[in-house]
Amino acid sequence: MISAALNGNIIVTATAEAIATVITDLRALLGERLSTGAAVRGHHGKDLSHHEAALPDAVAFPGTTEEVAAIVRICAAHRVPVIAYGTGTSLEGHINAIEGGICIDLGGLNRILKVNTADLDVTVEAGVTRMDLNAHIRDSGLFFPIDPGANASLGGMCATRASGTNAVRYGTMRENVLALTVVLADGRIIRTARRARKSAAGYDLTRLFVGSEGTLGIITEATLRLYGIPEAMSSAVVGFDSLEGAVNTVITTIQSGIPIARIELLNSAMIAAINSYSKLSYAERPTLFLEFHGSPAGVAEQAENFGAIAQDCGGGDFAWTTKTEDRTRLWQARHDVAYAAMNIRPGADMITTDVCVPISRLADCILETEADFKAEGFPIPIAGHVGDGNFHTILLYDHKDPDETKRAFALNDRMVMRALAMEGTCTGEHGIGQGKRDFLIAEHGEAVSVMRAIKTALDPDMIMNPGKILKP
Template sequence: MEEDPLAREHARPGVRNEDGIAAVLGILKQSFGERFQTGEAFRAQHTHTTTYLPAQLPDGVAFVENADEVKVIVKACAEHKVPVIPFGAGTSLEGQVNAPSGGISIDFSRMNKVLSVNTEDLDCTVEPGITREDLNTYLRDTGLFFPIDPGANASIGGMASTRASGTNAVRYGTMKDNVLSVTAVTANGEEIRTAQRARKSSTGYDLTRLFVGAEGTLGVLTSVTLRLQGIPEKIAGGVCAFPDIESACNAVIMTIQLGIPVARIELLDALQVRACNAYSGLSNEEKPTLFLEFHGNEQTVAIQSEQFAEIAAEFGGGEFRWTVNAEERAKLWKARHDVYWSVKATAPDKAILATDVCVPISRYADCVTETHRDILEHGLYAPIVGHAGDGNFHTSVVFDDKDEADVAKVEAFIARLAQRALSMDGTCTGEHGIGQGKKGFLVEELGGAVDLMRQIKQALDPDSIFNPGKIFDPA
């Protein structure tokens, strides 16, 4: 078998600082009382559960309620050289919330307030523990919404830290485009603000985007200022089936290249359509299918839907069935967001590894069709779903995580998938992040730039207390 860049040592335990951990546990028990827990059940809940990487538990979990409490934790951990692992909703897909050297998990579920909403400026500032669904519920009466939708009801701090995107990214961009500023506690225990609320600035380094996507390795976020959008006057959604994956992908490519302002355009292969039909009560043809959504007014969404229908017909697509009915659209997108559970329902006794890559839109059809062929040739069950409009797709690989041969087979597939994307000038991960699982691919993708990342990490976190063992290993 080819060499495996994933290798289990991605999750290898780090060097524990037993004396420092004991000292910090004492400090935090005194400071937080019942809001600091060291029981195994609490610690187990604050590691990851969505990959086959071994769970690595923290030594304690602190439930913080404000930025001052975060500073207390960071100062104590910095003094005693103990790791700090930020924890949001916990939907880590590459082991980002594992604690390979032990340490303290900071749970942000109680830091979930909306701090301000500036309706005239279309922005808001929130604490990191608020989830995107709760934020949009809060914003509903303002006529505004936050558009980034990764599917899971993720926390805003976690979405910023992994540079999340999702189904709306083709129209509204990703987290890097929608975070105006953050506040973060740095290694000296002080809180900094990376920018003001102005929509543009040329003042020095872009520290906001340095922290967005850093996966908690440079500091701990305590607030996030977000760009908001007006709720569209009219929304149309629809479904179109195609004879094969290549035809569906080519329809996506032409839609994007012609500049049709599609808000969502999602690809599901035939296996994924079958799983969604069974789990979510849909009745779509079991063929490669696109789910689409258009935002605008009644006239523009009708025009855009008709334009897409013409493109679909050119590539052999069936009827584009679209609607502005809110309930019908909600059912469609609920099914799309439940793809993990739909696949899980087809094999309840097996594990599922969700992985993703992203390529330039012109290579999307090549990458997806080659991946589909790879899945068939190696006898895998791995439905495909993709944020097709921005060249991103995911595979949900079903396997027996207790069978070493099966695990090795999946690891080899993921390696081929990542290398295929890199060969097409793409990336090994469009939105899941690096964490522990994809560190080897990061080096393949960026080469010497990883050394620069290490230098930044060393400068901002000289004792490597912030989420150690993630993104890359020390030099």
């Protein structure tokens, strides 16, 4: 057993003998549902981010919570790392097995266990994806609103505290998870809460595990809030003379209490990118994509009030649609911004950034970021969940060029520190993973020591997704 103590944490690297013993024991438990094949390990050792792949020693495919617990107990007995895997769509190296170990693919936990239509909640296993859930409950008149773009697993969305385009109205995963079933580092199975909409009973363990990125335990089931499918939905696109005008429109809209469901900002460079990629023809100017939910009369009133605000702030003509296929095309174009931006510079590497600031500072943060990108000679495609101050830049660089790589990462660092100086955060929704561990310390300071204490209490041998969130 090799161990190293760094900055107050101990990372234990399992020996080859320990790994071999665990693989033997897991094969006895799972049979062919344990794989050591290079292709399977390669698939499970890399997410969608720029971080280099780090392969696990084996991949386990359990079918129940009890099997997950059995796998963890075997790994814990030999201090072998455990990494949970959902669909692999994370963006900060969350699933990379940087200390080796066993990857637990939760795709086999894919049952929708109970839909409680009267209580507007559902209990699902961790491997159910958001699209699968919505397809299953559509006939009940309900839907689950959190939409991060990718068809992510709901367990992974809980683990990374995901949000997306609907967060301005429906909140993030933090607000929409009622209870979790979690396998702890010693193999115990706990339920963090019941289905009641509120409780003052003890510590809020549900919120502790939401956003824990697999470092405290493995989420195997989740009870989630559901909402009625709106009677009417209307989407629109509107361009503005200036970025400040677009942001001021959003601020005024929210302050006026208009219950907008989605409101997304794309800068001129991103509009040009999606026009090319998605075969659209929007004017290349700062643009808002928006959507209203409610009754037909309510949606019409919301749109009218918003239109008046936008006109006062320099907004141009609206392109409205209520047809499902047109709305789907519009929001698919928004979800495809990363691919559209990559099309600007084919073959380039990509850093997807994720800062969030108070909405009153959003225009300042974006304008300063645009100026910084321009000064460094990088393309500047930006898209943001403008309703909550969160925006993303697609930073395209050539990793074969050491100078350009260095400048790209320095640019990202400056953007994060700019956001922190504006009382923002280094990540609005992607999480910390292995990519933003230094920024966590810059953001939270001494509070990180409390996080370390929680980690040590729940995972004393540091086997749960080691090296993520807290820098070893």
